[in-house]
Amino acid sequence: DVKVTQSSRYLVKRTGEKVFLECVQDMDHENMFWYRQDPGLGLRLIYFSYDVKMKEKGDIPEGYSVSREKKERFSLILESASTNQTSMYLCASSPQTGAEEPLHFGNGTRLTVT
Amino acid sequence: RKEVEQDPGPFNVPEGATVAFNCTYSNSASQSFFWYRQDCRKEPKLLMSVYSSGNEDGRFTAQLNRASQYISLLIRDSKLSDSATYLCVVNRRTGRRALTFGSGTRLQVQP
Numbered sequence: 001d002v003k004v005t006q007s008s009r010y011l012v013k014r015t016g017e018k019v020f021l022e023c024v025q026d027m028d029h030e031n032m033f034w035y036r037q038d039p040g041l042g043l044r045l046i047y048f049s050y051d052v053k054m055k056e057k058g059d060i061p062e063g064y065s066v067s068r069e070k071k072e073r074f075s076l077i078l079e080s081a082s083t084n085q086t087s088m089y090l091c092a093s094s095p096q097t098g099a100e101e102p103l104h105f106g107n108g109t110r111l112t113v114t
Numbered sequence: 115r116k117e118v119e120q121d122p123g124p125f126n127v128p129e130g131a132t133v134a135f136n137c138t139y140s141n142s143a144s145q146s147f148f149w150y151r152q153d154c155r156k157e158p159k160l161l162m163s164v165y166s167s168g169n170e171d172g173r174f175t176a177q178l179n180r181a182s183q184y185i186s187l188l189i190r191d192s193k194l195s196d197s198a199t200y201l202c203v204v205n206r207r208t209g210r211r212a213l214t215f216g217s218g219t220r221l222q223v224q225p
Contacts, residue, residue, distance in 0.1 A: 033212060040122070042201070042217030043158070058212065090157060102148065103213060105157035 003027070006091050006106035013113050019078040021109050023091030030096035032074035033103065034058075034066065036087040043090065049074055050096070081113045115140055118216035120202050126222045131192050135219045137202030138184045146205035147178055149187050151198045152218065158201055161187075192223045 007022035025032065031050055035043040035058075045058030047066040055066050063085060067075040074093075078085055088110050092103040120137045127133045139147075147164035162169065164176040164185050175188040189196055202216035 035215075040217060042118075043215040045212055045214070048212050102160035102163075103158075105159070107157050 004091055004093055004104050004106040006089075006109050008109050009107065011109055011111045013078075013081050013111065015082060015113055017078075017081045017113075019081050019111070019113075021076040021078075021089055021091075021111070023074045023076070023106055024072050025074075025093040025104070026072065027093065027095070027104070028071065029093035029104075030071070031094045031101075032068065033092045033094075034064075034074065034076045035090045035092065036060070037090055037108075038087050046076065081111075083113050085111065086113045087111060116216075117141055117214050118202055118204055120200075120216040120219045122217060122219060124220040124222050126224060127192055128224055129192055129194060131223075132188065132190050133192055133221065134186055134188045135200055135202075135221075136184050136186050137216055137219075138182075139202075139204045140183070141204070142183065144183075144204040147176075147185050148203040148205075148213070149174075149176055149185075150201040150203055150215070152201055153198050158215075161200070189221075192221075194223050194225060197221055197223045 004025045033048040034046045037043045049068045065077045091106040094101045149161040150158040151161040152158040168177040173190045199218040199220045201218045
């Protein structure tokens with residue numbers, strides 16, 4: 001079974017702090033994704049990566065950056081946290097085999113910025 | 115206009131009922147379609163893929179209408195355990211290759 005692990009289930013940070021959200025997958029998947037989920041807006045794609053050291057912007061990249069130094073790890077960075085970044089953050093992975101491959105999600109990090 | 119639109123519900127149905135959800139998508143380049151299920155405070159999980167010819171998995175039937183750009187999910191003989199939010203998901207083969215999620219339809223099956 002694919003396991004996608006997010007380092008924290010709940011996180012509380014102050015405005016202006018630099019925040020790191022870590023995600024690790026154990027199935028050698030090429031693709032990794034970061035989404036945020038907000039009521040009424042659904043899941044929105046922040047950044048994704050198809051390979052090590054490769055990244056692409058999603059729909060809402062502003063205020064975020066990412067790092068993929070190793071295949072199994074994809075980090076989301078909030079350079080200077082703001083209250084409108086309070087949200088549920090979901091990491092996901094999938095193999096490279098095609099667009100039909102399902103996403104495997106981690107169990108999420110609920111971030112509160114005060 | 116949102117790329118993927120769903121009725122948020124909630125759909126409140128009694129056990130044993132048949133319920134159907136629709137989802138519309140705006141990008142005609144969309145090529146792959148899925149339904150995911152998300153339980154309260156849990157991560158989304160794949161329920162089923164949606165194929166052009168329609169497909170069935172037990173009590174669940176998914177259909178695709180490319181001409182009208184919508185997909186549907188039919189649940190027969192609803193169970194209490196079917197209570198969840200159902201997310202419509204599409205993928206494009208051109209441009210950005212990543213899944214786009216609808217905001218979900220909430221189903222509450224009542225005893």
